Amino acid sequence: MKLQCQVEVINRVHCSLNIRSSSKYLKSTVALGKEPNNDKEYFIIHFSSVNKTGTKYKLKSIKQVFVKCLNEGKATIRFAEPPHDLCIKSEVIQLRSFMRLLKSCITGDIKDLKLSNLSTIGVTAKDIVPTKLTIHERSEFPSRGLPRTLECLYIVGLKLCNFRRDILLLNNLAILDLSNNEIEKIPAEFGRLPNISELYLANNSLGIKEIVDWRWLFGPQITKKLKLLDLSGNKIKELPKSIWKLINLITLKIDNNNLKRLPASLGRINTLRYLTVSQNHLQSLPCGLMQCRLDYIDLSTNMFISGNSSLKAVNYSQWDFYINSLVHIAAKVVLNNKFFYAPNLIPWTLVEFLDNANMCVCGKPVLNDTYFVIKEFELKDLYRVVVFNNSHNCAVGFECYFCSPKCFAK
DSSP states (O other): OEEEEEEEEEEHHHHHTTOOOOOOOEEEEEEEEEETTEEEEEEEEEEESSOSSOEEEEGGGEEEEEOTTGGGTEEEEEESSSOEEEEEEOOHHHHHHHHHHHHHHHHTOOTTOOOOBGGGOOOOGGGSOOOEEEEOSGGGSOTTOSOTTOSEEEEOSSOOOSOOGGGGGOTTOOEEEOOSSOOOOOOGGGGGOSOOOEEEOOSSOTTOSSSOOOGGGGOTTHHHHOOEEEOTTSOOOOOOGGGGGOTTOOEEEOOSSOOSOOOGGGGGOTTOOEEEOOSSOOSOEEGGGGGSOOSEEEOOSSOOOTTOOEEOOOSOOHHHHHOOOHHHHHHHHHHHTTOOOOTTTSOHHHHHHHHTOEEBTTSOEESOOSOEEEEEEEHHHHOSEEEOSOSSOOEEEEEEEOSSHHHHHO
16 A cells, blocks of 8 residues: 655654754655565555655564544654654545554454555656646546645636535645636635635635625634635625634735725734735725735725815714723723634624724724724825826825824824
8 A cells, every 4th residue: 555645754863862853744655565475574665755766664663653643644653673753744534544554464454455565566656646736627627536635726717606515625725726717605614724825716706696605714724824815806895894814814806896995804914915906996995904014005996086085073072982881991902902702702793893893093993983084195105015096196085083082183
């Protein structure tokens, strides 16, 4: 049996002598077989990209096997001679099958066990673990399903109407490109994929329905890993207010949609650096966006009107600004300290209340959105690179909220 995996070989002699190891995980093949002249003698051969002839280990030299992290696709085989530890990373189901077969050889439970001889084991081109796949035609989909080892998957321009469920099994997937299709919905289970960092969904139909299900975007895993999100050309009318949960997002592309406003919570993404919102219907921007240290912003082809500043707050009192209810005070503490909250911890109404919070011009949260001012700022004073219709006048109106009379008086 052959196992396509990643292996790090640790020499325990070097560790005992405090010799720094230069080993690292390499794409490898680990094969289990038997000696040609002795059916009771088994061995393991480890092939790698730097050791194509392979290193042979006898099964009777196994000192210990560590399978505590087997459910995560990790295992370690320790040999007495040579004093090596094979640290293995592989797809969970394949690794389990390999370890069961290894256990059978060690315990002697070899009934109906078929293993290759030493002379027939070798590494061929087919043993190379596939990590990237590009599909241009529907006929190019693998008949046995998508390889579980994929890290990059490109399915572009096939006019797919439904999301392929077998993508949900690709736990190593880091880059997924489903652009130029006709996908209307992505299953909520997609948010559990542990390694998605770049997601391209341009020119689909995710916003064609009145109510959009965004649960797939806020799964427990994807919110921690996602760095690039492309939702251009999806007929989206409104972004979810929970978008702030993408705590490591760097690039957001939402061009060519039907957006009239951006959520105020967008300013809570401290990592955001590149934002493109061209070809929408924006008339103003949330002042929370002023807190983002953007390196690049594209606001071309929107509906911004220069000189459209208007004062929305006329009659106000100190009570309205900073003497609030206990709910408001507690909410400010949660937001100021960036405490984690979710529907399974607090009532959904409170989650929605916190997600709807705006940001003051000073950066503090504002729970009362009754009083705000549309005030124009020069984009070039806020961001490094600005793409705008008028290169001479880049003034855009921001919805400015205030956390106190002091901020309002500025």
